[in-house]
Amino acid sequence: MSPTHAPAGAARQGSLRELNLALVLGRIAAADRPPSRADLATATGLTRATVSAVVEDLLAGRLVDEAEPAPRAGAGRPARGLVLADQGPAGLGLEVNVDYLTVCVVDLAGQVRHRTVHRADLRPVAPADALAHLVELAGQARADAARQGLTLAGAALAVPGLVDDAGLVRLAPNLGWRDVAVPALLAEHQALTKQVPGVPALVVDNEANLAALGELHSRPPGPASFLHISGEVGIGAGIVLDGALFRGVRGWSGEIGHLPVNPQGRPCRCGGRGCLEQYAGQEAIVAAAGLARAELPADTATARLAELADAGDPGALRALHDAGTALGVAVATVVNLLDLDTVVLGGGYAPLAPWLCPPVLAEIAGRVLTAAWSPVTVRPSTLGPEAAAVGAAGSVVRHIVARPAGWLSRPS
Amino acid sequence: MSPTHAPAGAARQGSLRELNLALVLGRIAAADRPPSRADLATATGLTRATVSAVVEDLLAGRLVDEAEPAPRAGAGRPARGLVLADQGPAGLGLEVNVDYLTVCVVDLAGQVRHRTVHRADLRPVAPADALAHLVELAGQARADAARQGLTLAGAALAVPGLVDDAGLVRLAPNLGWRDVAVPALLAEHQALTKQVPGVPALVVDNEANLAALGELHSRPPGPASFLHISGEVGIGAGIVLDGALFRGVRGWSGEIGHLPVNPQGRPCRCGGRGCLEQYAGQEAIVAAAGLARAELPADTATARLAELADAGDPGALRALHDAGTALGVAVATVVNLLDLDTVVLGGGYAPLAPWLCPPVLAEIAGRVLTAAWSPVTVRPSTLGPEAAAVGAAGSVVRHIVARPAGWLSRPS
DNA sequence: GCTATTTGTTCAACGATTGAATTATTTGCC
DNA sequence: GGCAAATAATTCAATCGTTGAACAAATAGC
Numbered sequence: 020m021s022p023t024h025a026p027a028g029a030a031r032q033g034s035l036r037e038l039n040l041a042l043v044l045g046r047i048a049a050a051d052r053p054p055s056r057a058d059l060a061t062a063t064g065l066t067r068a069t070v071s072a073v074v075e076d077l078l079a080g081r082l083v084d085e086a087e088p089a090p091r092a093g094a095g096r097p098a099r100g101l102v103l104a105d106q107g108p109a110g111l112g113l114e115v116n117v118d119y120l121t122v123c124v125v126d127l128a129g130q131v132r133h134r135t136v137h138r139a140d141l142r143p144v145a146p147a148d149a150l151a152h153l154v155e156l157a158g159q160a161r162a163d164a165a166r167q168g169l170t171l172a173g174a175a176l177a178v179p180g181l182v183d184d185a186g187l188v189r190l191a192p193n194l195g196w197r198d199v200a201v202p203a204l205l206a207e208h209q210a211l212t213k214q215v216p217g218v219p220a221l222v223v224d225n226e227a228n229l230a231a232l233g234e235l236h237s238r239p240p241g242p243a244s245f246l247h248i249s250g251e252v253g254i255g256a257g258i259v260l261d262g263a264l265f266r267g268v269r270g271w272s273g274e275i276g277h278l279p280v281n282p283q284g285r286p287c288r289c290g291g292r293g294c295l296e297q298y299a300g301q302e303a304i305v306a307a308a309g310l311a312r313a314e315l316p317a318d319t320a321t322a323r324l325a326e327l328a329d330a331g332d333p334g335a336l337r338a339l340h341d342a343g344t345a346l347g348v349a350v351a352t353v354v355n356l357l358d359l360d361t362v363v364l365g366g367g368y369a370p371l372a373p374w375l376c377p378p379v380l381a382e383i384a385g386r387v388l389t390a391a392w393s394p395v396t397v398r399p400s401t402l403g404p405e406a407a408a409v410g411a412a413g414s415v416v417r418h419i420v421a422r423p424a425g426w427l428s429r430p431s
Numbered sequence: 432m433s434p435t436h437a438p439a440g441a442a443r444q445g446s447l448r449e450l451n452l453a454l455v456l457g458r459i460a461a462a463d464r465p466p467s468r469a470d471l472a473t474a475t476g477l478t479r480a481t482v483s484a485v486v487e488d489l490l491a492g493r494l495v496d497e498a499e500p501a502p503r504a505g506a507g508r509p510a511r512g513l514v515l516a517d518q519g520p521a522g523l524g525l526e527v528n529v530d531y532l533t534v535c536v537v538d539l540a541g542q543v544r545h546r547t548v549h550r551a552d553l554r555p556v557a558p559a560d561a562l563a564h565l566v567e568l569a570g571q572a573r574a575d576a577a578r579q580g581l582t583l584a585g586a587a588l589a590v591p592g593l594v595d596d597a598g599l600v601r602l603a604p605n606l607g608w609r610d611v612a613v614p615a616l617l618a619e620h621q622a623l624t625k626q627v628p629g630v631p632a633l634v635v636d637n638e639a640n641l642a643a644l645g646e647l648h649s650r651p652p653g654p655a656s657f658l659h660i661s662g663e664v665g666i667g668a669g670i671v672l673d674g675a676l677f678r679g680v681r682g683w684s685g686e687i688g689h690l691p692v693n694p695q696g697r698p699c700r701c702g703g704r705g706c707l708e709q710y711a712g713q714e715a716i717v718a719a720a721g722l723a724r725a726e727l728p729a730d731t732a733t734a735r736l737a738e739l740a741d742a743g744d745p746g747a748l749r750a751l752h753d754a755g756t757a758l759g760v761a762v763a764t765v766v767n768l769l770d771l772d773t774v775v776l777g778g779g780y781a782p783l784a785p786w787l788c789p790p791v792l793a794e795i796a797g798r799v800l801t802a803a804w805s806p807v808t809v810r811p812s813t814l815g816p817e818a819a820a821v822g823a824a825g826s827v828v829r830h831i832v833a834r835p836a837g838w839l840s841r842p843s
Numbered sequence: 844g845c846t847a848t849t850t851g852t853t854c855a856a857c858g859a860t861t862g863a864a865t866t867a868t869t870t871g872c873c
Numbered sequence: 874g875g876c877a878a879a880t881a882a883t884t885c886a887a888t889c890g891t892t893g894a895a896c897a898a899a900t901a902g903c
Contacts, residue, residue, distance in 0.1 A: 029476040030450035032860055032889050038442035039891090057850055064441040069891055071851060095849025096899040181801065189804065244680050258768070265672060267770025268656050271801045274767040279798060281694055282760050291763075291798040348694050351703075352764055355686040356670070358679025386691060386703040389593065389683045392601065444858050444891055451860090469881055481860055483882060507880025508868040 036073070037424035039065060043073045044082060044103075044423045048128070049240075053086040053100025074101060080427040081107050082127065082419070103127040108172035108218075108426065109164055110415025111211075112408040113153055116179050116226060117141060117193050117252050120149070121405050122156040124164045124171070125412035127420065129236055133163045134405065146188075146199040154208050161210060172419060172426070173218035174211050175411035176201065177226040179253060181271050186223040192288075193252040217425030219418060226407040227273050230365050231257020232264055233402050233410025236417060245361035246353055247400070248275065248346070249407070250368035252301050258357070276300065278349045298345035301367050307338035321367040328374050339374040346375060347382025354387050354395055365400035372399035448485070449836035451477060455485045456494060456515075456835045460540070461652075465498045465512025486513060492839040493519050494539065494831070515539040520584035520630075520838065521576055522827025523623075524820040525565055528591050528638060529553060529605050529664050532561070533817050534568040536576045536583070537824035539832065541648055545575045546817065558600075558611045566620050573622060584831060584838070585630035586623050587823035588613065589638040591665060593683050598635040604700075605664040629837030631830060638819040639685050642777050643669020644676055645814050645822025648829060657773035658765055659812070660687065660758075661819070662780035664713050670769070688712065690761045710757035713779050719750035733779040740786050751786040758787060759794025766799050766807055777812035784811035 042063050047054060056074055060067040077083040086100035107127050114121040118140055124133035135156050141149050153176075161171055178201075180191025188199040201223045205211050212221050231247035234257075247257040254276035258265045266272055276296040277289045284293025297303055305320050308327065327335035350362055362379070364372045376397045383395050400406055419426045454475050459466060468486055472479040489495040498512035519539050526533040530552055536545035547568050553561050565588075573583055590613075592603025600611040613635045617623050624633050643659035646669075659669040666688035670677045678684055688708040689701045696705025709715055717732050720739065739747035762774055774791070776784045788809045795807050812818055831838045 029454060030447045030860090031477075032447070034450070035442045035444070035447060035859095035890055038446070042441060055850070065443075066892055067851070068853085068893080072890080093849085094847070094901045096851075096897095098850060190800075242680075256768070260672070260677060265769070268772045269770055269801070269805060272768065272770040274770070274800055277767055277798065277800055278764050279760055282692065289798075289800050348691055352690050353768060355689055356668070356684065356765060356768065357677070358681055358684040358686070360680045386689065386701075388602075388686055388689055388701050389681070393681060442891090447859055447890095467881070478861055479882070480862080480884085484859080505880085506870040506878070508882075510881060 033424075036076075037422075039063075039069065039073050040076060040423045040427070041421060043070060044077060044420055047077075047083060047101050048103055048420050053102045055098030055100060057098060059101070076427060077423065080423070082423055082426070103420075105130075106168035107170070108416065108419055109169040110412035111157060111160060111164075111171045111174035112177070112229075112410070112412025112415075113157060113174060114177040114226065114229075114405070114408040114411065115141060115149055115153060115194070116177075116407075120153050120156060121408040122153065122160045123405060123408045123412050124160050124169065125409060125416055126169060127416050129238065129413060129416070131409060131412075132167055132169060133160050135160060136405065142193075142195050146196055146201075147204050150201065150204050154205065154211065157208075157211060171210075172215055173221070173415040175222040175224065175229065175414050177229040177407035177411045178223060179226045179251060179255070181274075182223050182225055184270060186221065188223065216429035217419065217422070217427070218415060222411070222414065224270070224411070224414075225255060225257075225273065226251070227255030227366075228257045228264055228266065229408075229410035229414065230400075230402075230406040231259050231273075231363075231410065232414050232417075233406040234363055234365065234400055235259050235262070235264075236410070236413045237401050241363070242361045244357075244359055245363055246350070246357070246359050247363045247365050248350075248368060249366035250299070250301065250364065250371075251366045254296050254300055256353075260357070275349055275353070278352060280345045280348045295345055295349045299342040299349075304338050304342045304371075307341060308332075308335045309338075321370055325370045328371075336374065339371060340378050343375040343378030344382060347379040348386070350379055350397070351383050351386035354383060354390075358389065360393065360395055362395065362397045363400050364397065365402070365406055366404065369399040369404075372397075445836075448488075449834075451475075451481065451485050452488060452835045452839070453833060455482060456489060456832055459489075459495060459513050460515055460832050465514045467510030467512060469510060471513070488839060489513075489835065492835070494835055494838070515832075517542075518580035519582070520828065520831055521581040522824035523569060523572060523576075523583045523586035524589070524641075524822070524824025524827075525569060525586060526589040526638065526641075526817070526820040526823065527553060527561055527565060527606070528589075528819075532565050532568060533820040534565065534572045535817060535820045535824050536572050536581065537821060537828055538581060539828050541650065541825060541828070543821060543824075544579055544581060545572050546820075547572060548817065554605075554607050558608055558613075559616050562613065562616050566617065566623065569620075569623060583622075584627055585633070585827040587634040587636065587641065587826050589641040589819035589823045590635060591638045591663060591667070593686075594635050594637055596682060598633065600635065628841035629831065629834070629839070630827060634823070634826065636682070636823070636826075637667060637669075637685065638663070639667025639778075640669045640676055640678065641820075641822035641826065642812075642814075642818040643671050643685075643775075643822065644826050644829075645818040646775055646777065646812055647671050647674070647676075648822070648825045649813050653775070654773045656769075656771055657775055658762070658769070658771050659775045659777050660762075660780060661778035662711070662713065662776065662783075663778045666708050666712055668765075672769070687761055687765070690764060692757045692760045707757055707761045711754040711761075716750050716754045716783075719753060720744075720747045721750075733782055737782045740783075748786065751783060752790050755787040755790030756794060759791040760798070762791055762809070763795050763798035766795060766802075770801065772805065772807055774807065774809045775812050776809065777814070777818055778816065781811040781816075784809075 056070045060070045084104045086102050109126045112123045120137040122135045126132050181189045186202040227249040230249050243262040244260050249255045256273040256275040277294040280295045281293035285297045287294035468482045472482045496516045498514050521538045524535045532549040534547045593601045598614040639661040646659050647653050655674040656672050661667045668685040668687040689706040692707045693705035697709045699706035
């Protein structure tokens with residue numbers, strides 16, 4: 020109850036307007052119907068006069084539009100609904116993963132306005148070439164966005180690995196990347212890296228983190244605190260606490276793939292023993308189900324597994340049950356530690372959720388002391404496999420919605 | 432980097448002053464020498480005029496005093512140093528644990544101004560009687576505080592168990608408490624429960640959480656994010672993230688004692704198997720070292736262990752090494768998950784740290800993927816065994832320092 | 844066509860910060 | 874001892890943003 024909550028900086032007069040711009044815009048973004056100025060006044064506690072002034076700024080800055088077909092009321096002057104501009108700034112989301120490249124554009128309201136998925140095995144491709152291909156796709160996305168009246172304000176890139184503050188990919192084991200300086204490789208592509216005032220520079224982040232952000236901002240909005248597990252070739256987790264992604268001291272939180280599920284178990288290439296990845300990683304499940312990995316392109320492995328399980332194949336069912344149990348041990352650990360009430364299975368786990376959830380819930384019931392008093396929900400992700408790219412793009416527009424003053428005050 | 436950070440409420444004009452009061456007071460609290468108004472102006476970015484006005488409010492509210500012996504400078508009018516008032520509001524910290532009761536008083540600056548420890552086995556004592564005894568000690572503490580010119584503004588109680596928002600102790604296994612409604616039992620003691628404006632009502636919280644808060648606010652200040660492990664009869668952890676205690680969705684985070692260290696291992700009374708408590712709990716260590724529990728009062732068990740280990744007793748050394756290894760597995764899990772760079776061993780672990788740290792560090796090195804790039808520090812707590820009570824009292828005064836406007840505007 | 848009702852805007856007043864000018868107090872130097 | 878330089882703190886008019894009340898706009902119901 021007592022977060023020290025050190026005020027970041029001096030509160031000057033302009034801070035008031037900054038705060039209220041964010042407050043009002045946030046309300047508009049969160050509302051499910053276009054609110055009127057009067058609605059906003061009662062919702063925020065501000066005066067109608069203040070709300071009018073703030074909304075005027077937002078309209079002038081093209082972050083908000085007035086919805087022409089006024090929502091009907093009983094009597095009195097009809098209200099004019101306010102909605103997030105659909106011609107305003109948008110975010111560009113990029114993802115490099117083991118077997119695909121994704122580019123997408125998300126507008127202020129969180130709608131996906133453009134999406135490209137390019138399937139290819141990226142492991143044999145040099146990082147620079149992969150990024151060059153991504154830049155090409157981004158160019159098409161930019162053109163498509165412009166056609167729709169959108170301005171790309173910033174971009175974020177999701178990578179299945181550990182990224183430091185400077186955008187250096189320290190290690191992406193399943194992709195075979197090590198110490199790849201993404202910003203340097205993209206330096207020549209001004210369109211991606213040029214610094215726009217009011218928006219963070221090109222953000223490079225872990226795929227699992229950005230997928231969790233995507234889930235957080237999906238409609239209907241997820242809970243304020245949850246664990247999002249991305250079951251790709253590796254297993255990563257994004258931790259959302261109180262509506263904010265928790266990145267850890269260096270940005271490397273969520274390395275759930277190497278939680279010890281069985282400390283004396285199989286050795287893992289990370290150096291530990293009995294890591295979760297050895298029991299619930301995609302390759303481990305596929306192998307346990309008796310499918311030869313060679314005959315299956317990575318992107319169809321989970322689909323094939325789901326098919327087999329659906330048909331009642333005992334090998335697949337057993338493999339999924341065992342994987343779910345291992346996953347459940349790890350999830351129980353996290354829930355014990357962080358007291359979360361929601362766990363989202365994303366990435367490759369989403370289609371397998373019907374078979375993974377029961378054993379995960381069983382382990383939680385047996386291992387979590389507090390589960391008796393309040394239940395833990397385990398559910399599949401609502402976003403598709405492009406969750407990370409959508410989350411990346413969404414993080415850009417969310418930044419603008421959370422701090423509209425920065426965007427409004429840009430020179431332009 | 433994009434915490435949605437929804438502004439709590441409307442920013443009215445008064446909010447400016449509230450924010451700046453907190454900003455300036457926070458600076459005064461964090462400074463290591465009494466800063467002048469001019470120092471504060473440059474440090475905060477506010478004008479000297481504003482700082483003067485803000486400081487005037489703080490002086491009038493008796494939260495801050497001018498330090499008479501002005502700190503010397505080169506030339507020019509001498510500055511008047513500002514310090515937290517040592518006659519102002521103070522916090523009362525209470526703790527009920529398995530084998531002691533503690534009461535302490537902490538002033539605005541975080542100094543412990545009163546301390547009482549009453550050793551007794553509380554397990555056979557009814558909760559109401561234990562609390563009655565605590566209230567008696569609190570009365571003495573209040574009198575002592577008054578003698579020193581301090582006003583007790585609020586109180587917090589640490590309990591070794593799970594506490595819900597309403598102060599109901601759902602389960603304190605090692606104390607034998609279940610569903611103890613602390614606020615109801617204390618209702619007649621107005622002095623503890625009366626609501627003071629600007630200060631939270633009597634807070635009841637987990638002992639491990641409050642001990643972590645104590646460590647966070649100790650001098651020199653701890654890091655902004657760390658894990659604090661309280662190794663009492665049970666094992667609890669307090670998780671501090673970005674300078675704030677993370678309590679979880681229901682306030683039950685940090686249940687590290689039941690992390691599975693060996694999923695197929697010894698059954699635990701929690702229902703799981705191979706829980707950390709079975710390998711690194713105080714009773715487990717004592718038993719492994721070959722000490723009969725019966726002949727040792729609980730509070731001397733760790734001291735005796737440290738003695739034996741110091742003397743080179745092979746049984747004690749092996750027991751501590753094994754416990755440290757189990758603890759290391761759990762700590763590695765947490766570090767992988769949250770990417771923390773500091774782990775503090777508190778409670779009964781503090782005196783055993785010389786023998787526990789090496790195996791803990793070894794497990795971290797082997798199991799934490801990112802340990803190679805940046806090291807994890809494991810160190811004993813700087814506070815004594817009363818960390819939880821001090822943290823409890825400190826949480827009260829911290830609340831005032833973080834939101835001085837509430838305290839200043841109380842009717843008085 | 845009139846009234847009640849609700850929305851949105853206008854405007855004087857107020858509170859808080861700002862920046863410059865002013866006052867206060869000491870050191871250093873002649 | 875006296876004077877200039879330097880630093881600290883306060884005073885005051887100006888400015889910015891919010892407030893509250895009054896006012897204008899637009900609709901439903903009678």
